[in-house]
């Protein structure tokens with residue numbers, strides 16, 4: 001394990017930045033899951049609308065965080081290389097396509113889903129490009145953040161659609177996503193062992209216990225119960241909704257931890273110490 | 285071509301922080317902001333302990349992580365290697381701050397002064413609100429360099445054209461100059477001494493070199 005007292009926690013990105021990754025990721029995930037997998041669910045359009053609203057809420061959180069909010073439109077100026085600019089454009093495209101879908105243009109379902117996926121990718125790339133933060137920079141952080149967004153989307157879909165009684169086949173394949181998220185978290189955590197600071201790792205481990213227990217085992221069990229047909233339908237719906245809330249809630253907690261608790265700087269690697277006691281060493 | 289760079293001789297630095305004070309004086313940075321600071325690093329266990337004072341700040345990287353991520357193009361790199369911030373474009377998102385591998389960037393709120401929310405007379409005189417709520421960092425005293433060059437002076441040689449920290453260093457531990465010029469003071473220092481750069485693995489190509497020993501074969 002790597003220990004360096006100069007690996008300080010960054011404090012510039014706080015709950016507001018985390019809010020963007022939490023709401024934006026979950027909202028985009030909800031839009032992807034609904035448009036790609038469940039547009040024939042009753043009320044699907046409104047579920048997509050909820051996803052878009054969440055993405056908007058996330059962007060509002062960022063707006064609260066930036067120092068000069070009246071200049072916010074400058075965010076579009078560096079498309080050539082900044083993933084934050086690209087995230088902003090992806091959000092605009094998502095809103096344009098998604099609002100058409102919500103207003104009754106069903107052909108926009110797949111394009112909306114793809115735009116939501118692109119938005120999610122841009123968000124994950126934002127973290128990937130922050131070279132100073134090992135927990136964000138690790139190669140598996142990108143797929144993990146994307147998978148978390150998709151899993152949260154499924155969780156929210158279960159939560160919202162449980163009462164609309166989606167068919168069981170809609171639930172079971174989707175249960176693979178929280179399982180995949182939990183498995184990837186374990187591999188990612190191992191990858192971080194030698195990169196991140198011990199304090200960051202401790203924070204991630206505390207959070208990881210929840211992600212694996214309350215965010216993976218419990219909801220998958222509940223969803224399977226809900227889909228089994230053994231329970232009376234209101235109970236099954238409640239089980240599915242609870243499973244969804246657990247998946248989404250633990251995803252949000254993970255991202256909050258990643259952005260605000262495990263975001264320690266890489267520190268300074270000083271490969272050599274000075275050899276002192278040498279005469280005329282500097283400018284002579 | 286010119287590539288301005290800084291050299292710190294770790295054998296000479298005594299950790300007095302005069303460079304830090306000179307930078308604060310020259311640039312009127314708010315409390316808590318040290319564009320030039322000096323790390324105090326101790327390694328090893330008794331009795332085998334070593335200590336080093338490491339001047340730190342923006343490294344004016346070749347491939348700056350801050351430039352690539354900045355969504356507004358406020359952060360840019362000049363052809364002479366100096367990385368600049370346009371305070372009028374910056375939105376204060378601090379993406380550059382979390383991307384910089386050298387903890388070199390800061391953002392400070394409006395109305396925060398050394399003794400609370402009321403500035404001292406000097407602070408009120410020197411306060412520049414354009415530099416609040418946006419990203420700031422060491423500029424290599426770019427205004428001094430540019431105005432010095434306009435007057436025909438040589439940065440790193442003539443104090444008027446040289447960063448304030450270098451001028452102030454009591455031990456001549458800091459040097460500044462053009463590493464593309466083989467006759468410059470920094471090129472000569474690098475030629476005669478063994479050196480390294482910090483956090484090379486981050487891939488940003490820092491423009492700040494640290495001397496740690498003389499070259500054994502150097503005269």
Ligand code: SF4
Nearest residue numbers: 342343345348350384
């Ligand atoms: S040290 Fe940091 S702020 Fe300075 S150029 Fe490099 S990445 Fe940018």
Ligand code: SF4
Nearest residue numbers: 354374375377378380
């Ligand atoms: S804080 Fe300013 S300089 Fe830094 S990335 Fe944001 S817009 Fe660019």
